[in-house]
Amino acid sequence: MSTLSEAYSDHPLHLHHIIPLDFDSVRTLPDSHVWDTSDHALESDDRSSIPTVDLTDPDAGKLIGHACETWGVFQVTNHDIPLDLLGEVESEARRLFSLPAGQKLKALRSPGGATGYGIARISPFFNKYMWHEGFTIMGSPMDHAEELWPNDPQRFCDVMEDYQKKMKELAMTLMHLILKSLDISEEEINEVVSSGGASTALQLNSYPFCPDPNRAIGLAPHTDTSLLTILHQSTKNGLQIFKEGVGWVLVSPTYGSLVVNVGDLLHILSNAQFPSVLHRVVMKENQQRLSLAYFYSPPTDFYLSPLPSNSTQIPLYRSVSVRDYIGIKAKNLEKALSLIRI
Numbered sequence: 001m002s003t004l005s006e007a008y009s010d011h012p013l014h015l016h017h018i019i020p021l022d023f024d025s026v027r028t029l030p031d032s033h034v035w036d037t038s039d040h041a042l043e044s045d046d047r048s049s050i051p052t053v054d055l056t057d058p059d060a061g062k063l064i065g066h067a068c069e070t071w072g073v074f075q076v077t078n079h080d081i082p083l084d085l086l087g088e089v090e091s092e093a094r095r096l097f098s099l100p101a102g103q104k105l106k107a108l109r110s111p112g113g114a115t116g117y118g119i120a121r122i123s124p125f126f127n128k129y130m131w132h133e134g135f136t137i138m139g140s141p142m143d144h145a146e147e148l149w150p151n152d153p154q155r156f157c158d159v160m161e162d163y164q165k166k167m168k169e170l171a172m173t174l175m176h177l178i179l180k181s182l183d184i185s186e187e188e189i190n191e192v193v194s195s196g197g198a199s200t201a202l203q204l205n206s207y208p209f210c211p212d213p214n215r216a217i218g219l220a221p222h223t224d225t226s227l228l229t230i231l232h233q234s235t236k237n238g239l240q241i242f243k244e245g246v247g248w249v250l251v252s253p254t255y256g257s258l259v260v261n262v263g264d265l266l267h268i269l270s271n272a273q274f275p276s277v278l279h280r281v282v283m284k285e286n287q288q289r290l291s292l293a294y295f296y297s298p299p300t301d302f303y304l305s306p307l308p309s310n311s312t313q314i315p316l317y318r319s320v321s322v323r324d325y326i327g328i329k330a331k332n333l334e335k336a337l338s339l340i341r342i
């Protein structure tokens, strides 16, 4: 079976699609980073905000199912991830992105690689660059940590590995609740949600201080490829999700709560009952913003098709392996779901 890293490596990017700008060295926004941002301030003002679910609530499963169906995203509280750990991961991410540009480039993701420092994978689909730098981790980040901190790589690794372990447990708990709410049998759930073979990735995102935030974008609109993504955002605003009939809705950070969003693979598995949510990051504040996104998916050789609880409905998608879907998405981005539609 191939790893998630190999599945991404099969779709190499060009070198100019990897190297982030040296954000500290620019005083004005380069033309390469200027976007049409006319709709960025058009946030819905109808006081609609995404649902929050307390994981200790006996009705959590039902509430999460409803949130996935109506919003494709929710915030979760009482999730059992220690707040100290969230603080430590954020501070390690800050330490990484504060390194001089030349040092960060030592851990640059290779054109055929999936992990390390670089710009967002979706960048080649846009003719302008995003005001963003990222660092992708799949399992142990030791190789890259040694490139960044040859004398002390362990501290970074320990925190990132601990965080990924805790995130995997939370992702599995959430997936059980989500699939139960679809009336899927225990047996079927256990096939999708397996701790051993899961494909997971941790993405550290930094949106540096921007000299002209009103003309830049942090992360262009996209859906995640995963089953689900668990996001911790620092105290800065910027994340917006798109809700049909409402428009762009700001997801303000709430201390200690995590944002969970439906990705394309859950969209397929649920036969579009839980649609993957379109989201983006706009430049709202005059300070650096950080986020940590944990992506949870089944093993790369797992074939996804709409699950049996939906057998009364016509399946909307053909069966596709995680690996093949990653390939389709790498070539077609937002058209990927429509390309596997029956």
Ligand SMILES: C=C1C[C@]23C[C@@]1(O)CC[C@H]2[C@@]12CCC[C@@](C)(C(=O)O1)[C@H]2[C@@H]3C(=O)O
Binding pocket: 008, 114, 120, 121, 122, 123, 136, 200, 201, 203, 222, 223, 224, 225, 226, 293, 295
């Ligand atoms: C597992 C992954 C999902 C991701 C591509 C990646 O290999 C690691 C980075 C992830 C990310 C983060 C920013 C947005 C996104 C669309 C991108 O360009 O890189 C996601 C990718 C994804 O969900 O497809």
Ligand SMILES: O=C(O)CCC(=O)C(=O)O
Binding pocket: 203, 205, 219, 224, 231, 233, 238, 239, 279, 280, 281, 290, 291, 293
């Ligand atoms: O920074 C954020 O709030 C969102 C990040 C994101 O969408 C991603 O990493 O896929």
Ligand SMILES: [Fe+2]
Binding pocket: 222, 223, 224, 279
């Ligand atoms: Fe995302």
